[in-house]
Amino acid sequence: MPGLAEIALGAAPIAGGALLGAVAGNLKGPDVRAVIKTDLDLLDRIPEDQAQRRAAMSQMIAGRIDDLIGADQSARQLRQAAANYQGDWRDVMVFICTVLFTIVWWHVSHHRTNWLPMFIVLIVMSVIAGAYAARGALRAVKHLARRTPATTTARHGAP
Numbered sequence: 001m002p003g004l005a006e007i008a009l010g011a012a013p014i015a016g017g018a019l020l021g022a023v024a025g026n027l028k029g030p031d032v033r034a035v036i037k038t039d040l041d042l043l044d045r046i047p048e049d050q051a052q053r054r055a056a057m058s059q060m061i062a063g064r065i066d067d068l069i070g071a072d073q074s075a076r077q078l079r080q081a082a083a084n085y086q087g088d089w090r091d092v093m094v095f096i097c098t099v100l101f102t103i104v105w106w107h108v109s110h111h112r113t114n115w116l117p118m119f120i121v122l123i124v125m126s127v128i129a130g131a132y133a134a135r136g137a138l139r140a141v142k143h144l145a146r147r148t149p150a151t152t153t154a155r156h157g158a159p
Helices: 004-026 032-045 051-083 089-106 115-146 149-155
Strands: none
Touching: 004 115, 032 051, 089 115
């Protein structure tokens, strides 16, 4: 039976992955609005007699504004797609893959320091993936049950 220190050392890669995921979720890009505001201030400071520089600066500002609008539209589409996600065959595939990887991990040497923590994480992930797959399958069954017999026969060409 591994000691507490070995379990802690074995759990380090899992904890590191969780920490990396948490940090990645909190990363933010540059504040484009502040950059545009600074560019507009700079444009105001360029003398009127330097028309070529003012035009180039105006084009650069317009490009940044267009990029900001495009990023907002794509983020809105991504949020809408995530909100409308109902689950489908990918959930089943993730469940199958987690179960298969858990089986593979079972056959790895049990004397490795990270074997037990990784095995526990794999079981938890398999349960979570199974819950999502079951939820999607239940929705599909409910959707099929709600269809009326008249609609079903009309689709198959019956009179």
